[in-house]
Amino acid sequence: MRLRTIVALALTYALLGLLMNSVGVVILQSIRHFDVTKVTASTLEACKDLSVVAASFLLATRVAAFGYRRALIGVLAVMAVVCFAASFSTGFVAMQALFVAIGLGFGVAKVATYSTIGLLAKDQADHASLTGSIEGVFMLGVLGGAWLFGWFIAQDGSSTDWLGVYRLIAGLCLAAALLWFTVKLDESAAEPDEARAGWGEMLKLAMLPSTIAILIGLFLYVLIEQGLGTWLPTFNSEVLHLPASTSVQMASIYVAALALGRLVSGVVLRRIDWLPVLLACLAAVAVLVVAMLPLARGVEPASEPGWRNAPLLAFTFPLIGFFLAPIYPTICSVALSAMPKRQHPTLVGLIVIFSALGGTIGSMITGFLFQTLPGEHAFYFVLLPAALIALLLVKIRRNQSLTKQHA
Template identity: 45%
Template sequence: MQRRRILFILFLIYFVFAILLNSVGTVILQVIHSYGVSKSSASVLEGFKDLPIAIVSFAVASFLPRLGYKRAMLVGLAIVTCACLAMPLVPAFGTAKLLFLAVGVSFALTKVSVYSTLGLIAKDRKEHAGLMNLLEGFFMVGVLCAYWVFGFFIDSHDPSSRGWLNVYWLLAALCAATFVLLTMTTFDERLAALPAERTPAQDFAAMLKLFFKPLVCIFVVTAFLYVLIEQSVGSWLPTFNNEILKLPAAMSVQVTSIFAACLAAGRLSAGIVLRRLHWYPVMNVCLLGMGAVVVLALPLTHDVVANPNVTWATAPAAAFLFPLIGLFMAPIYPGINSVMLSSLPPAQHSAMTGLLVIFSALGGTTGSLITGYVFGAFSGHFAFYLTLVPIGVVLVMLFFFRRAVEGAGDGGDQLGASTIMGSQH
């Protein structure tokens, strides 16, 4: 029962941050309307979210086990609760920047803690892969809910209305409730303890040494490129729906939920698929499927005529076809993460997750900034066609990642044999 309670808390925390992190695309659309900022200016919100994730992860991941995973998650929840309350109380573009700054700092603490805790719970590599995909699938359920929750508060008849800010009262309450539940849950983190005689500086040096392993280098580059693709699509799809497909603002956000639903379905089902099939051919099929969706769907977005009475039944076919890219995209991130982490002992998961978070954050910011620039300077069509380039590079990187994993041996099968509860040691 204690194990299930911990898993429930971890999934709930990830659900909360899924809503906050992936609201950036919706907020970009809304600040353009509500505060009159340009697309290029609005695109910096991704940077305010992702750069703090990278910086904080780099600074604290190596010695986070000394602080404690539970304490780190509590600090993160407290910060985002206050940030959510500030949004409706002090409505401004600057407040939106501070919100995503707070979300970035908090998620850096939280993701490292959640991933590391999973390493303590998992008994072997297969269970680790299942829990990782379930966690990331639940994350996407949160993303899916976010589009509808925000869409409910958006007034399509008055795009400049600031009534959408009332959603943050609800989010603040959700963050506070999660904080209380976490406070009431006990953790045993002794298996993640770092050597007492080692200093924080030595912990940090050990994380840097980890980066220079060939397997880790290939992994972080692959993760960087994957997140670049995902954030390029996720952050700008609401704006693409609104400006290219001529959908109303609220509907533009709600239709984007198809993308999140596909990511959720793909990740939840990947846990089953990857227990039966080798991860490498599955990843290759997924990448080829992503490229096929881009090539087939984007030509349908040209010459769309605005329809003031558009409904779900009369929306352009591309509005439903292009988000299917998420179904193929879904298994890649949790799949490669699980392969990497399950190749390391639990005590190294915090440092490895720190490196993962750093490069994921940098990939997200790079993707959003490039897409925002190309979207404004050229067109939304060209911006999304460009995703074919990193898709091709990831396909090549996975080949070298597999060779590096096989060269490292099967030590990852030793993962687990451990649990976070003292009664099951």
């Protein structure tokens, strides 16, 4: 039964990862088929992320009382309905409504997922291993989604055929919901305080100087990661002159680099202190941006565009994800390990909120830059938040040292 629960949890999280990170693809398709501007298309990120914020702030403290298993079944059922409806949409407003629903569902499901992991874990080591496995499957969902959407776009004979992907996703969500009906989850061990945790405790925690540094650092990181990931398909299409389907598929290199970077960092951080590792990663990100983006100037469309004839930059620039990857989970780990366990759910709620805000603002900034600047210049914005994160990491380390001295 434990294995079946883990499989159901992983499948649910992978499907949500696929939906949450399809926003870049849908932005590209909305620009092409719904005749909207880049700035307007970037509002899809806001629809998704602000809904996550709303769910985290308004519903996160109620999920335990409702039941984790029932919450996940409910989210999957809603996703099945909205995805099926989206497959028949004919306008951009329908896409905005879809991502509002996806954001609300993900906000609830993330709380339920992490809480369920706590119920399943046998000890601290098992908790870390299970969390890593679930997050790994999440990344596989993101990666698989890029190829799935790319295939449907390649088969698109009209402006709406690609929306058929949502009928397939609706079926998968329904199958995952049915799988949960075969699972028995003992939720009696859930902490009562977790169910009663309120907004007041969240606000008090958010006002602590150490928490502020953590949350700003995470906000800036997600601003970078989502800004790059959301607009990379558009960069590939408009700057590197690749076909839409190839642009989407090649953006999956970025996701694969993120996944590999997190796996490698898990080994490296066992041997080396986290601060020099993250500072080195940020330096590598800056070097890649400065060295690689000039190669985008003067790229001409290939006579037979595709993977074989894609510019070198289409393969190398997404590797920036490898160096970005360790930053987010490491900052989260440092923050949570310094907090009493009773405050972990509250801090996770704050992390989700600030991450969502960072994703929204990052996408909108990048969309504005693509709209007003030549496309090859838009991604230079990464350099400023990367420098600010480096300064915040030093501040976080100082706070960590002071806490240990007073302990």
